[in-house]
Amino acid sequence: MEQFNFPKCQKCKTGDLVPLSDFGSQGAPITYKAWVCTNPDCGFNLKIRNGDVYINEPIMSGALHSSRSR
Numbered sequence: 001m002e003q004f005n006f007p008k009c010q011k012c013k014t015g016d017l018v019p020l021s022d023f024g025s026q027g028a029p030i031t032y033k034a035w036v037c038t039n040p041d042c043g044f045n046l047k048i049r050n051g052d053v054y055i056n057e058p059i060m061s062g063a064l065h066s067s068r069s070r
Contacts (some may be wrong), residue, residue: 001054006018006019009037009038009039009044011041011042011043011044012041012042014039014042015037015039015042015044016037016038017035017036017037017038017044017046018035018036018038019031019032019034019035020032020033020034020035020036021033022034029037030048030062033044033047033048033049034047034048036059041054043059043067044056045057047061
């Protein structure tokens with residue numbers, strides 16, 4: 001298995017920043033759409049949406065999200 005070294009979070013200095021990917025509205029993959037801190041007490045996140053960068057948006061549980069049928 002491949003090992004990655006992720007950068008340390010500059011906000012809390014204890015968690016790592018890990019990349020998250022997503023799919024666009026047309027289904028194209030968007031690699032590294034967001035970076036989030038692995039420390040749940042920190043909550044730092046950096047997201048790209050429509051070419052704009054958003055920092056520290058509220059994080060919501062994905063448990064309430066209903067998946068789309070394809």
